[in-house]
Amino acid sequence: MSTTVVEQWTAEPLEHYVAQASARIVVVMTPAGQVLAQHGFGRAVDLMGVAALGAAIMASAGALADLVGERTFAALFHAGQRHGIHLAGCSTARGALVVLTVFGRDTSIGLVELFFGEFAAARRAAAPADSARGPILAENFEAELGASLATLFGR
Amino acid sequence: MPLVNFTTREITCKIVYYGPGRSGKTTNLQYIYSQVPDDRRGRMVSLATQTDRTLFFDFLPLELGSISGFTTKFQLYTVPGQVYYNATRKLVLQGADGVVFVADSQARQLDEDLESLQNLHQNILEHGVDIRSLPMVLQWNKQDLPRDLILAPDELDEALNFRGLPTFPADALHGAGVFETLKAVSAEVLRKLSHSSAGRAT
Numbered sequence: 001m002s003t004t005v006v007e008q009w010t011a012e013p014l015e016h017y018v019a020q021a022s023a024r025i026v027v028v029m030t031p032a033g034q035v036l037a038q039h040g041f042g043r044a045v046d047l048m049g050v051a052a053l054g055a056a057i058m059a060s061a062g063a064l065a066d067l068v069g070e071r072t073f074a075a076l077f078h079a080g081q082r083h084g085i086h087l088a089g090c091s092t093a094r095g096a097l098v099v100l101t102v103f104g105r106d107t108s109i110g111l112v113e114l115f116f117g118e119f120a121a122a123r124r125a126a127a128p129a130d131s132a133r134g135p136i137l138a139e140n141f142e143a144e145l146g147a148s149l150a151t152l153f154g155r
Numbered sequence: 156m157p158l159v160n161f162t163t164r165e166i167t168c169k170i171v172y173y174g175p176g177r178s179g180k181t182t183n184l185q186y187i188y189s190q191v192p193d194d195r196r197g198r199m200v201s202l203a204t205q206t207d208r209t210l211f212f213d214f215l216p217l218e219l220g221s222i223s224g225f226t227t228k229f230q231l232y233t234v235p236g237q238v239y240y241n242a243t244r245k246l247v248l249q250g251a252d253g254v255v256f257v258a259d260s261q262a263r264q265l266d267e268d269l270e271s272l273q274n275l276h277q278n279i280l281e282h283g284v285d286i287r288s289l290p291m292v293l294q295w296n297k298q299d300l301p302r303d304l305i306l307a308p309d310e311l312d313e314a315l316n317f318r319g320l321p322t323f324p325a326d327a328l329h330g331a332g333v334f335e336t337l338k339a340v341s342a343e344v345l346r347k348l349s350h351s352s353a354g355r356a357t
Binding site for chain 2: 004005006007008030031032033034035036043044045046048049052053056059060063137138139141142144145146148149151152153154155
């Protein structure tokens, strides 16, 4: 299974976590559902759906925590017949992140939680400070956007 | 700010369709879903009640293609329009790069349109975002209904478009105006990105 990351420094901690926890799928995302790193997906559009749902679960759990006077629910766990889902937040110098882990019967929630703690610590330690970037899009991007949308809609 | 991956040269933008209940937000996404080839879209996720009213959100991931050498992806969300779902509306708005406000053109729905627009402003403010800095377009949906039931685009403009935003008359059920609306909000989002020194530094 492939691992892809937005920032290269996140690759090693993620691959280590996947191997140690025997995870099938891992998605590291912002609280808004933007994917920063993943293991186990082939198509980006499928990955985005999972990230949107994971972020929504964390966001609604956080809102519920607020209503009952908790600071937050640190982690959520759903047990299925063949797979379990572990969903947890962690903070880094770049801000809060949400990590969704799908694992099979060859591991356990205890191991996943143990190695998630190490993964979160490794990310915190490895996170560099933000760096500035130059302009991203060419001045004529609107023509390309129009052409891409026209192609998408078959016009 | 859109997520920019300089390693894989990808841009991912979150666009939220906002508006009162039954104004046609989900219909916009359903039409887009029906028109886009399979290999350019993911599964459309709808968290809805048994009567097909949006409970949490609808979600549609799209892969737009290459723009300035960046593979550009859109995450389209809708919010639940009904008044009592404000907590979930606020959650979905988090991190939005652009907003489409879908207004119901029926004259009797004008109060609901106004209330929803004010609610949008309030929720954006509570996320600490200046509404003037957020790319946004307005869609006057249901313009296909009989003329005596609806307000004309210039009347809706007068009543709802305080900021002189781009507006689009639409009939989302049959697709009129849907493409133009998506194109306009996409351009606004990417224009803002190109004018900033960077997206989120990655």
